[in-house]
Each structure stands twice: as C-alpha cells, then as structure tokens.
Amino acid sequence: MEKNQYKLCLEVLKRLEESGILRDVVLIGSWCISFYKDYFGSVQYPTAIKTRDVDFLVPIPSKAKKKVDIPNLLKDLGFIVNFKGSEGYIQLEHSDLIIEFLVPEKGRSSDKPYQLPQFGLNAQPLRFLDLLILDIIKVKIEGIEINLPHPANFALHKLIIFQRRTKEEKVSKDRNAAVEILMALIAKGEAATIKRVYNTMIPRWQKKVIKGLEEVKEKEILKIFMGI
Incomplete structure (x- = not known):
C-alpha cells in the first residue's frame, strides 16, 4: 500500500474510534492482511496489499447506540458520497480510498440496500459474511483498537468467495490470500x-471450502x- 493510503486509513479509523462507532463494526477485506501482522508475530507471511477498498461489516442487529453522520464526519478529509x-449502495469515495x-x-x-440511519448511509447485504463475525479478534494499530475477523474465518471466507469472482485478478488475489493465511496459521500451531x-x-459452505482447496491443490491444508 502507499503511505498516503495508510495514513488516510488510520485517520478514518481514528475518527470512527473517537465517535464511538469503531467498536461496533468489524473491519474486513484486504486491509485485514496488513493488520494481522502483530497477531502472527514472528510467523512470516506476505502483508503487502494493493487496494483502495476499506470495508466495514455491521453485525445485524447493530449494537451501535450513538448517532453519527459518517459522510459528514469524513467530508473534510476529501471523501464524497x-x-x-x-440499487444505490452508498460509498464514500476518495482518490486514495473507497469506504x-x-x-x-x-x-x-x-439487492435492496440495508438502511443505517444511525450512520447516515446504507449498507450492501452480501452472502457468507456471517462467517466473518463468528470469531472476532481485537488488534491495536497505532493505538487504535480494531475488530477483525479471526484469520481462520477470514481465510475460509476467501476460499468460498474466490470461486464466485468473475475477474481473474480478484480470483487470484483472494485465493492467494486464503492459502497464505491458512499456512501462516498452521505454522503458528493453529x-x-x-x-x-x-x-x-x-x-x-464446507463443500465450497474443500472445492476451493482442491482447485489450488493445497494437500497440506486439506x-x-x-482427517488424514
């Protein structure tokens, strides 16, 4: 990732934390790969990412009690709606990031957007996201506490969704991320x-995981x- 992206992402996280929102959402998507670094400690795995997308998962029903207009909160950083x-799913777009x-x-x-009036925006419903909130870990990035899916949940989710992708670049990206994180977990004794x-x-869903691993011929993970 570029330094500007990282700096901007941290500022977004900081503002969401200060507004009381961050504790009620889960950061998902490719940024997790970078933020898992401390979790894995000395276990080596690629942490480089290349994406503008910053995705937040909101558990339903939402536990958020504070009403915060997120588009307005981030407006001065250059984010536009x-x-x-x-269907009109709302994204907050910046030249460096898309939230x-x-x-x-x-x-x-x-395909109907899920309304989040307490946040001043809506959310896109997607399949398989329940897997990402079954097990949550907390990590601190530059003093900011973030909820992330456990790496095992993240990786198994990637194994499912890469099979649904149509663009080869995203297929390869998700497939590689899944395998690399699963191998890192094995090396960590997990x-x-x-x-x-x-x-x-x-x-x-289990069948989809096995199918994904068979496609990439990862016998050690299989x-x-x-039970071999």
Whole structure:
C-alpha cells in the first residue's frame, strides 16, 4: 500500500474510534492482511496489499447506540458520497480510498440496500459474511483498537468467495490470500483452530471450502479437514 493510503486509513479509523462507532463494526477485506501482522508475530507471511477498498461489516442487529453522520464526519478529509450500481449502495469515495459498509445477507437474496440511519448511509447485504463475525479478534494499530475477523474465518471466507469472482485478478488475489493465511496459521500451531471454524460452518459452505482447496491443490491444508 502507499503511505498516503495508510495514513488516510488510520485517520478514518481514528475518527470512527473517537465517535464511538469503531467498536461496533468489524473491519474486513484486504486491509485485514496488513493488520494481522502483530497477531502472527514472528510467523512470516506476505502483508503487502494493493487496494483502495476499506470495508466495514455491521453485525445485524447493530449494537451501535450513538448517532453519527459518517459522510459528514469524513467530508473534510476529501471523501464524497457516491452511489454504486442501480440499487444505490452508498460509498464514500476518495482518490486514495473507497469506504463501504456491508451487512450479512439474511433470508432470500435481495439487492435492496440495508438502511443505517444511525450512520447516515446504507449498507450492501452480501452472502457468507456471517462467517466473518463468528470469531472476532481485537488488534491495536497505532493505538487504535480494531475488530477483525479471526484469520481462520477470514481465510475460509476467501476460499468460498474466490470461486464466485468473475475477474481473474480478484480470483487470484483472494485465493492467494486464503492459502497464505491458512499456512501462516498452521505454522503458528493453529491447525485445530482452522478445523474448529470449519466445523461450525453449514455443510454447503464446507463443500465450497474443500472445492476451493482442491482447485489450488493445497494437500497440506486439506489434511486438516479430511482427517488424514
């Protein structure tokens, strides 16, 4: 990532923390890869990322009690409101970063934005996001406490969604991230954690994980799930 991106991301996180919002949302997406660094400690894994997207997951029902107009909170940093797609999902766009809020899709598939009036914006519902809030870790970045999905949940989620991507660049990015983080967890002695998270998943999701690993021919990781 570029220094300007990192600095801006930290300022966004700082403002969300000071406003009382940050504790009620989970940072997901590629920024997690960089922010997992302290969790893995001496275990080596690639932390470089290349993305403008900063995604926040809002658990439903939201625990947020404070009403904060996020677009206005970040306006002076240069973020402008942009409406994505025909449904009008709100993004906060900057030349360096794009901020978006997401919620787990509930029930029958719907493209309708989920309204978050307490934040002054809406969120896009997406499938499989429930997996990311089952196990949360807290990390401190420059003194700012952030909620992240446990790396095992993050990686297994990536194994599922890379199979749904249409652009090869994103397919490769998600697939590589999943494998690298799972291998780092194994090196850290957390193979049992990976298996535990896998066992909490519904059978349909488990099949997608196995299919993803078979596609990338990662036999060492497959052994964890196949009981070899």
